[in-house]
Amino acid sequence: ALVCFMSIHKNEDLQMIFAKQAKLSTGWASNVRVTHADGRITDIAPNQTPDAHDTCVDTLLPALANLHSHSFQRAMAGMTEYRMAGKDSFWTWRDLMYRFTANLTPEHIEAIAAFVFLEMQEAGYASVGEFHYLHHQAGGTPYADLGELSGRIAAAAATTGIGLTHLPVLYTYGGAGQAPLQDGQARFGNSVDRFNDLVAKARDVVAHLPADCRVGIAPHSLRATSPDDLKAVLAAHTAGPVHIHIAEQPKEVADISAWLGARPVDWLLANAEVTINWSLIHATHMTADETLKMAKSGAVAGLCPVTEANLGDGPFNGPSYLEAGGAFGVGSDSNVLISLTEELRTLEYSQRLRDVARNVMVVGEGSVGDTIYTGAAKGGAQALGRGAGEIAVGELADIVAIDSAAPSMCALRQDQILDGLVFAAKDDVVTDVWSAGRHAVQSGRHVKRDDIVAAYKLAMQSLMASL
Numbered sequence: 001a002l003v004c005f006m007s008i009h010k011n012e013d014l015q016m017i018f019a020k021q022a023k024l025s026t027g028w029a030s031n032v033r034v035t036h037a038d039g040r041i042t043d044i045a046p047n048q049t050p051d052a053h054d055t056c057v058d059t060l061l062p063a064l065a066n067l068h069s070h071s072f073q074r075a076m077a078g079m080t081e082y083r084m085a086g087k088d089s090f091w092t093w094r095d096l097m098y099r100f101t102a103n104l105t106p107e108h109i110e111a112i113a114a115f116v117f118l119e120m121q122e123a124g125y126a127s128v129g130e131f132h133y134l135h136h137q138a139g140g141t142p143y144a145d146l147g148e149l150s151g152r153i154a155a156a157a158a159t160t161g162i163g164l165t166h167l168p169v170l171y172t173y174g175g176a177g178q179a180p181l182q183d184g185q186a187r188f189g190n191s192v193d194r195f196n197d198l199v200a201k202a203r204d205v206v207a208h209l210p211a212d213c214r215v216g217i218a219p220h221s222l223r224a225t226s227p228d229d230l231k232a233v234l235a236a237h238t239a240g241p242v243h244i245h246i247a248e249q250p251k252e253v254a255d256i257s258a259w260l261g262a263r264p265v266d267w268l269l270a271n272a273e274v275t276i277n278w279s280l281i282h283a284t285h286m287t288a289d290e291t292l293k294m295a296k297s298g299a300v301a302g303l304c305p306v307t308e309a310n311l312g313d314g315p316f317n318g319p320s321y322l323e324a325g326g327a328f329g330v331g332s333d334s335n336v337l338i339s340l341t342e343e344l345r346t347l348e349y350s351q352r353l354r355d356v357a358r359n360v361m362v363v364g365e366g367s368v369g370d371t372i373y374t375g376a377a378k379g380g381a382q383a384l385g386r387g388a389g390e391i392a393v394g395e396l397a398d399i400v401a402i403d404s405a406a407p408s409m410c411a412l413r414q415d416q417i418l419d420g421l422v423f424a425a426k427d428d429v430v431t432d433v434w435s436a437g438r439h440a441v442q443s444g445r446h447v448k449r450d451d452i453v454a455a456y457k458l459a460m461q462s463l464m465a466s467l
Contacts, residue, residue, distance in 0.1 A: 098184025
């Protein structure tokens, strides 16, 4: 039997992982030793034997980024599945969400975020893009420290070790045409000037996290900003990730078209310099022409299939987008369910249900699981500005280990492993996760699980008592 050493590694230490097999940037390899130091992969050597101090695993894969999360919404999972009189929709769900947020304290937000990040890591994600729009006190008055709640997200990332791309949200208006903020939106609202101050505060708090953590910006949506404000905020922040909700619902498309004279994706591509540092979240309602132009822009489509199904958003135009060479990644959005495998298989199944076909998300012939998994790994890393997404020298050590001998996968050939992971397995096949070399998940369990879960349960007791 192999004798291997496991511990929580510091980034600056030289560490080795030995895997029976690994999906490298060059393809599958066997008996692979991966060396990492200071958060990055420094050497990859196939056809090796394990050293006594290696961390030994079964199968290594590049770990995915969860590119779109509203962590606080995890606390309301299961609370909005009761059908109200009339037709329930995204918009009725949103009203319930607004009422829920009024009772969240900074302590609640930190405890919920830490639990969410833990769940993400145990599911196989190494990093998260936190699309953060809960900024102020109930009623809209800023905290004495404008960056109070960004600090809480950063603290949760520090506790869990996840790779964080923090995305403060510009949310100025209550709807298309510069409608006033509703009462439930008051905690989100900022002018461009105050938003710029908020981003500066966020950069200060994230500076205390490991060097792989990032700050970007997130104009919430075209309906929650204005052309002039969008132009101003983009001019003020010329580097780093830019994420925006776009074309999620038919009503949004109709409202933007009536106001700006063009459909949301068309308008954005014509009026902003959308390039590889952008992520267009959802984009579930596009024409064929918009789909092609979005793919050619180099932006990442931020797909959240579980949430999009839960909210009744509709499926993405997957086949034509892939054929045009479009980049994509996945996120858990509302966090109603945090499951990497479920997110990936729901992406493909949504296409099958719409097209009444099988094996849709692949160009030409090939493995659908491989296409979806490796595409999401590369696109998610691009969206979060992480320099990861594949196992290669120089990349961040965002790595996940799975057990290919698990019952759901034990009969599969090496070239079928990603198909098995996407379509046949659950997240419990994940054994280890490294986020820029931080080994937070070991033997399928986050090393701080007990403390984080206990804090989450206490926060939920407090929150529910206030509702």
